[in-house]
Amino acid sequence: MKRSLRSFGTGMMFVGPSLFLMIVFVFYPILKTIYFSLYLTDPRGVPVQFVGAENYVQLLASDSFRLSMKSTFLFVLYTVPTSILLALFLAVLANERVRGVEFFRIIFSSSLGVSVAAGSTIWLFLFHPSIGLFNHILKTLGTAPIQWLTSPDWALVSIALTTVWMSVGFNFIVLLGGLQNISEELYESAKIDGAGYWVNLFRITLPLLSPTLFFVTVVTVIHSFQSFGQIDILTKGGPAESTNLIVYSIYRDAFINYKFGTASAQAMILFVIILIATYVQFKVGEKRVHYQ
Amino acid sequence: MVKNAILTCLLGLSALILFFPILYAVSASLMSTEELYGGKLIPSQFLLENYEAALQSVPLLKFLLNSLIVSTTVMVGQIAVSSLAAYAFVYIPFKGRTLIFYLFISTMMIPWEATMIPNYLTILHLNWINTYQGLSVPFFALAFGTFLLRQHFLTIPKELREAAELEGCGHLRFLLSFVLPLSKPMLAALGVYGFLTTWNMYLWPLLATTNKSVRTVQIGLKMMQSQENSTNWPVVMAGVVIVLLPTLIFLFVGLKQLKKGLMSGALKG
Numbered sequence: 001m002k003r004s005l006r007s008f009g010t011g012m013m014f015v016g017p018s019l020f021l022m023i024v025f026v027f028y029p030i031l032k033t034i035y036f037s038l039y040l041t042d043p044r045g046v047p048v049q050f051v052g053a054e055n056y057v058q059l060l061a062s063d064s065f066r067l068s069m070k071s072t073f074l075f076v077l078y079t080v081p082t083s084i085l086l087a088l089f090l091a092v093l094a095n096e097r098v099r100g101v102e103f104f105r106i107i108f109s110s111s112l113g114v115s116v117a118a119g120s121t122i123w124l125f126l127f128h129p130s131i132g133l134f135n136h137i138l139k140t141l142g143t144a145p146i147q148w149l150t151s152p153d154w155a156l157v158s159i160a161l162t163t164v165w166m167s168v169g170f171n172f173i174v175l176l177g178g179l180q181n182i183s184e185e186l187y188e189s190a191k192i193d194g195a196g197y198w199v200n201l202f203r204i205t206l207p208l209l210s211p212t213l214f215f216v217t218v219v220t221v222i223h224s225f226q227s228f229g230q231i232d233i234l235t236k237g238g239p240a241e242s243t244n245l246i247v248y249s250i251y252r253d254a255f256i257n258y259k260f261g262t263a264s265a266q267a268m269i270l271f272v273i274i275l276i277a278t279y280v281q282f283k284v285g286e287k288r289v290h291y292q
Numbered sequence: 293m294v295k296n297a298i299l300t301c302l303l304g305l306s307a308l309i310l311f312f313p314i315l316y317a318v319s320a321s322l323m324s325t326e327e328l329y330g331g332k333l334i335p336s337q338f339l340l341e342n343y344e345a346a347l348q349s350v351p352l353l354k355f356l357l358n359s360l361i362v363s364t365t366v367m368v369g370q371i372a373v374s375s376l377a378a379y380a381f382v383y384i385p386f387k388g389r390t391l392i393f394y395l396f397i398s399t400m401m402i403p404w405e406a407t408m409i410p411n412y413l414t415i416l417h418l419n420w421i422n423t424y425q426g427l428s429v430p431f432f433a434l435a436f437g438t439f440l441l442r443q444h445f446l447t448i449p450k451e452l453r454e455a456a457e458l459e460g461c462g463h464l465r466f467l468l469s470f471v472l473p474l475s476k477p478m479l480a481a482l483g484v485y486g487f488l489t490t491w492n493m494y495l496w497p498l499l500a501t502t503n504k505s506v507r508t509v510q511i512g513l514k515m516m517q518s519q520e521n522s523t524n525w526p527v528v529m530a531g532v533v534i535v536l537l538p539t540l541i542f543l544f545v546g547l548k549q550l551k552k553g554l555m556s557g558a559l560k561g
Contacts, residue, residue, distance in 0.1 A: 004387060010463060011386030018377040019392060021433035026399045029410035036409065045413045090306055098299050106544055107307040110314065113543035115492035117510035118532045121517050122313045125320070125525055133316065136331035165313065173547075226405060229494035233514060247405050247495075254409050255499060264409055271406040278401070 030271075036264035043258040055265035065266070067241055068249045071156055075245055076224045078160035079167070084216055086164065087171030092201070094172075095179040105176065112169030116229030123162040124149075124234055152242040155235050159243055162230050167223065171216050178212030179205065214285045221277050225270065246270050314536065321346075321529035328526055339526065346516070346530035354504065355512035356534070359491055362427045362508060367486040369432035371479055378441035379467045383453055399435045405495075412499050426500045427508070431490065437482050444478040445471060484546035491539055509535045 012019075037055055039047035059065045090108045094101055111119070126133050127148035135145040148158040186204050195203070206213075228247045231237060237244035237252060244252070246266060254263035320328050321342050323335040347353045380386075381393055411430055420426030448471060456466045472479065494510050501507045513535055516528050 007384060008386040008388075011380045011384040011389060014376045014380035014384060014463070015389075015392055017373045018396070018433045018438060021373065021429070022396065022399055022435075024414070025411055025430045025433065026402060026407060027395075029407035029414070030402055032410035032413075033406055045409075045416075090310075093299065093303055093306065096299050098296055098303065100300075101303070104303045104307050106547070107311050109543070109547065110311060110540060113488065113539040114314070114536060115510055115539065116494050117492075117513040118535045119313070121513050121528060121532050122317045124517060125529070126313065126316070131329040131331075131525075133331065140331075165310070168310065222403070226403060228405075229510075232494070232498070233517070250405060250409075251495070255412075260409055267406045267409065271403060274403050275401065 033264045033267050033271075036260050037268050039261050041260040045260050047261075051261070055261050056269075059262065059265055059269070064241060064244070065249070068244045068246055071242060071244060072225065072246045075156060075160055075163075075227070075243075076221060078157065079163045079224050080217065080220050082160075083164045083167045083171055083220060084213070087168050087175050087216070088213070090168070090172050091175035091179055092205070094176055108172045109169045111166050112173060114166060114169070116166065117233060119166045120162060120230045120233035123158075123165070123230075127158055127234070149235050150239050152240050155239055155243045159227075159230055159234055162234065163224070163227060166230070167220060171220060174216050174219075175209070175212055178209050181212075182208045214281070218278060218281050218285075221281065222274055225274055225277070246273075317529050317532050317536070321526055321533045323526050325524060325526055328529075342526045342530040343534065345524070345527045346534060349527060349531070350512045350515045351504070352509065352512050352516070352531055352534060355507055355509045358424075358506050359508040359510070360538075361424055362497075362506075363487045363490040365424060365428040366431050366490040367483050369428060370434045370437050370486045371482060373432045374434050374437035374482065375441050375467065375472060375475075375479070377438045378445055379463070379471060381438070381442045382445040383466075383471075384463065396435045396438055399433075408495070408499070415500055420500070422501055422503055422505050424506055427497060427506060428490075430496075434486070437486070440482060441475065441478060444475050448474055480546070484542065487542060488539055488546075491542075 036045075036047065038050060038052055040049045040051055040055075041047050094105050094108055125131075129135060129145065129147055129150065132148070134148065138145050146154055148154050182205065186208075187200060190200055190204060226247055227245055228251065231243055231245055231248045232251075235243045237248050247270065250263050250266045250270065253259045253266065316333070319334055322338045322340070323332060323342075324339055327335060377396070381389065415421055415426045415430070418426070420429075452470060453466065456470065461469075491508075492510065493508070497508045497511050498514075501511065513528075513531055516531050517523055
């Protein structure tokens, strides 16, 4: 009894710092977010009136929030498959034994070291309507310039493009790791059977890579839902709210309009969407993924 | 032979396209405004004044130092707090340990954005706005890091602990003089991860700083390009390059470390 009490004390001394910080900065705030989402609050964040599900009801009925959800899902749809296919293409290339392949691996993973702010600032200039490089190129080709960031038709695509570029590095590294884990022997025995490059790719490489692809998909989807910095720098949610993705919308409502109740309700919706997305992918993934 | 030639071509082309924005930023940072705005790709002469101007502008040099302090603090804090917790999960059996472990893991399901409003208010009430602790302490506890280290500690032979216990070696000393030195590659991997993610953090520093005292470089970049009407793009690009350089170097050095860590782990396992 005394011994178990003592080991409990020792254990808590080691786990304590983490546990304390998690209670203060994760568990308490998530409960507080739920609480806020049921209230109207004053600008200092003090809840003044209990309104139940009213914040949620109003959100779901508001055009602005519906547009935000639509843009968010479109954005995920634009970025996730593009980024993963591109990273997969690069990883397959960089997994071949060619001279100088180490150099290319470093280049392909470089966007992992590019911060959202730095990356977005470069693209902000590339997209510049009059002096940006993209419109310079269009002018040289004799085509009309594109309002990359100020036209509602293009802004979301432009942001997606920037995001794909920034996320390729991480996906590349993980997928390359997955490819390098596939045993050489499999390819050697396939060679004896006379299998060609494409047969190898579709019969051996991709099926064995599926657990890694699955992991990368889950992470990229979650990441995509959480995009913020590129929007703050490139478009500020505009034009006509066409790039007002959910995290930007939360930020705007909470820290520009000081409507903590509505913002918290949106934060809870984001939380639930991410939970569902993860769950669905695990359920679907389990059936499709081929484990060794 | 033909296959290799095609491969090298494809690799080169992809690298050029993918690395182009970074190369272009470097090139733009050395141009005069006339050259850059005229659509040139390569500067006719290298204007290093842009870098001088960038360092003084917002003041970026101070922001660089702030970023360095915050990122290093988070890195050290995460390693300290996570390795303590991971140690308990492997070496100190106590009542409720499994429950606490699942509690830890469950925090990975909660997106940070879902907690940011109350966290902002907490920092506000603690008077931690515009302080280094406000920018770093909320990120010390890291479920992912604890999990990573726990998995590694499990590979260290149990006999080592038994032998140390017979010698009268306490838990803290065992952690510091045996477990941590044996886990250097994992600690390095975790360190690289912590440093890079903190250095690149954007939303939290935007909320938790209201003046220039502890502001980080990422917010500095935002300030540089949003100065009304007078955005000097070559100077902004010099700022971008200054911000990119440390992380790119850190990544390239760290990538090797990361690989080594995985290799030695595979050998031991």
